[in-house]
Amino acid sequence: MSDAPFVRRDHQRGIALLTLDSPHNRNALSARLVTELREGLDEAVKDPGVRAILLTHTGSTFCAGADLKDPAAGGPLGLAELLRSIVESPKPVVAEVTGHARAGGLGLLAACDISVAGEGASFAFTEARLGLAPAVISLTVLPRTDPRAAARYYLTGEVFDAAEAVRIGLVSATADALDGILDGLRAASPQGLAESKRLTTAEVLRTFDRDTAALAEQSARLFASPEAAEGIRSFAERRSPSWTR
Template identity: 70%
Template sequence: MGTPTDEDDGVAVALRDAVRTLTLDSPHNRNALSSRLVTRLYEELDRAEADPGTRAVLLTHTGNTFCAGADLSEASARDAPTDAPLGLAGLLRTLVAFPKPVVARVTGHVRAGGTGLLAACDISVAGPGATFAFTEARIGVAPAVISMPVLPRTDPRAVARYYLTGERFDAREAARIGLVTCAADDPDEALAPVLDGLRRGSPQGLAASKQLVTREVLAAFDRDTDTLAELSARLFASDEAREGMTAFLERREPEWAVRQTPAR
């Protein structure tokens, strides 16, 4: 995808043919949205916006996980920052309002907050190895902040099921419900005409066209950010969530999990 021009703290950057690729590269925590990774994404988006040679941003990943969501090691700490949900909301809104198209290439797992990152992108292509799940309810929280980009773009009946059950689903189902633009056996082949089309668009035309298709999503951010960030912070600070996060990190069932009685 081009010669890397910068790499530090979990995000590798490359610029080729007017497309700036930001590669999430934090394998130790499955590209979780740590405070440092969020900061680095902000920095690179600022650079992309200021660079007249960048026509579009391509967000992708190394390893078998696109993004695991919140960094539970950070979130479960007693001194965890209480403004983390507002920070995530700010990042997602920045992607939605970004004046240049943001495209996602996903070939691995997407969980919880990672689905919000994906939903904030304008166009997304998922490969056959991609899987998706809204796992928040299983650890005692809810997909609050990420609902702002997710709900306006997805099928409400399907999202009700996946929000509540935490079930895993594949790329074709993600495309069917609107979480991604399309599923493809070869994501790079599917992306080629997309990126070519973006290179042919004028900067002004692309920015104005993006404003038309993101209006409802931005309205959700303007209306709900404070309420949903407060809800998220309150849930993460609860005893139930602390048990859920601890259970996840210890690879065990949380205390509330009910095992199904085997049929006789």
């Protein structure tokens, strides 16, 4: 495996740029990627020259979800901690998606304060098709997404596009809005951003306080189940799982 970073860091006019760059596993949430992403977030938060953080990606996939071969330290709780660190960051985090986002990648996207998606972006909650459920990522997804749409896409695993992601509230805007969003963040004061963000994330953080332990337990239980083993095995073998009709 290359020694190149899985999360590249850059700086552009007051914006810390964190680029997911782990093409061998489609930017899945491996132990190394999660560690490097948390380090990049921490560095950006501590840098007085950074007004906001832009999370983007290389390749055709923003994030494929959990890395089943190399899970993040702490398992489901480790993922919850990553998502909470984004929500709690006093500096706004903006996500730019120009490719595919699946499963846990949608939780990462929903943790960000603002998100934009290009025409080539696609989204799917694929967990139910593998014998799993979008448990931990519900901490960020459900407070910010239309409940009827969440029910549909959680249950069916259907793929939907950027326009639908904007309509249901999972994504803030289409990609052409990004420059204006970043200019607006550059024009705001650090205190104004931090205190305004505190207002918009209060309910999400209450959800973390209330539900993290139960959702992490649910996720761990499902991953250890025979149905999930069959679902994950069938996915790796590119065949239909035994329950498909």
